[in-house]
Amino acid sequence: MPPSSPRHGPDLRRPAVVLAIALPVLLALVVAGLAIAARAGAFDAPAPAPETGPLALAPVEAPEASSRACAGLLAVLPHELPGDPSLPARPLADPVQDGARAWAAEPRPVVLRCGLPRPQELTPTSTLTDVNGVSWLTITDGTPQPSLVTYVAVDRPVYVALTTPTEIGTGPVQAVSDAIARTLPRTDITVR
Template identity: 75%
Template sequence: MVLAIALPVLLALVVAGLAVAARAGAFSPTVAAETGPLALAPVDAPDATSAGCTSLLAALPADLPGDPALAGRPMAEPVQAGTKAWAAVPRPVVLRCGLSRPQELTPTATLTDVNGVSWLTITDGTPQPTLVTYVAVDRGVYIALTTPTQIGSGPVQSVSDRIAATLPKRPLQLR
């Protein structure tokens, strides 16, 4: 009789424990960030070869903050001017400098200040976004930093520091 009661209770506890462990990621394989050359699709970046972008790219760190640190990633040929990338999971962190003015930058757009740089935040449009793009809108060139949402704010803080140190602030160009 005791065995008839104890066995189902024990089975329920084991199943519950496995469910908690699975939800916590205990059974998920560790995925390593890709580190090979990254091919980027071309985008409209009329100022990618400007002095501002050249200065910023030279000032960017080899690695970005993360756990573990996000190592720089080489670009595949043909390399798009004004770009830099870092290895991250599930997608790389990508910086593009010299972009055209974002259409989302309107008088009612919400901007976020990170270490003295005004950023327009654009998500991938899904209910639970996996990527977020920050566009620096208060410098002489537009700079986009696209990151996976789960890596936190370290990359945008680090890049903000380099932008603030390299490119002078200018008034916003609103329509």
């Protein structure tokens, strides 16, 4: 019997079957497209801009912060540190501490302190990293997934610490290493 015989009317099952198959396939394609777009970052919010206003630093013991060596280093530090995007200098809030500089970065600023005492973590078995001719002791914040890393230059007449967020990479420590290598002579490393 033909599908539209006058006795039984048109066969309405065929369009319903096509719709029942097409609708889930279309839904699956839309979900897959959204997942691909999310992985590609199409829905990511723009990264927040780092704060650039005056930064208040907690006071730390820095007996050599006002030394000639630290003043010479601070005078040649770059105004911007390498990063993506570059990290501009950030002013320090009053009272400004001798031997300190900061750069705007997200999620936390990059902070340099010059003239610190010898770090307790520096022992005869410490692993040091050479960056552009400067020996650095690396200290993390002690968590399984560290968010901050502090590099301490240990082969110069004054100790210099550079604290950076882990997300920004090694550009800042490379730029600071270049400034240290130009201004502070290499010395023997003093351990306990």
